[in-house]
Amino acid sequence: MSTLRLGILASGRGSNLQSIMDAAAAGKIGAEVVVVISDNKDAFALERARRAGIPARYVGFGYYASKDDYERAILDILRQNKVDLVCLAGYMRLVGRVILDAYSNRIMNIHPALLPSFPGLHAQKQAWEYGVKYSGCTVHFVDEGMDTGPIIIQAVVPVYDDDTPDTLATRILEQEHKIYPEAIRLYAEGRLKIQGRKVFITK
Helix, strand or coil: CCCEEEEEEEEECHHHHHHHHHHEEEEECCCEEEEECCCCCCCHHHHHHHHHHCCEEEEHHHHHCCHHHHHHHHHHHHHHHHEEEECEEEEEEEHHHHHHHHHHEEEEEEEEECCCCCCCCCCHHHHHCCCCCCCEEEECCCCCCCCCEEEEEEEEEEEECCCCCHHHHHHHHHHHHHHHHHHHHHHCCCCCCECCCCCCCCC
């Protein structure tokens, strides 16, 4: 079976990108990161890619007349690098129709909450303020909504009485680094089957 080719979209520091690159380099997930794209020229994710010898591309939203034009530029890069699966790793934009149509059911995202609870930004702070006893993280396929696509894997993280949004976020991030590579591995092995809203993991 050929190695799955991953294209990563990131806007920030890229810690989930690093966990994916590390798992790929260790031969654990049957995949390799072939390109990293960011809408933020100062994103540390781009530096992580460069250090690993992976093509790092900045695509600035403001240089394009429309979101569709911006996404076509990204899509060109994905296709040039023969990307099989797109992974969002702290990518701070909603994916639009151009990329969704080209990569239907082939885009993953990680979210720092147990979806469908607390979608959107600052999910850890949302959960902490709400007073939940458990939070966590979710890997899901991406659709046109905000954090609404079919769920692949979740990890549960308890919320302690003395937690702050930051301490909770740190513990959730530890689980993110485990379940995102695992979801990619399952995809690479052809073990994820989508039926409606549900994702089944086959043996």
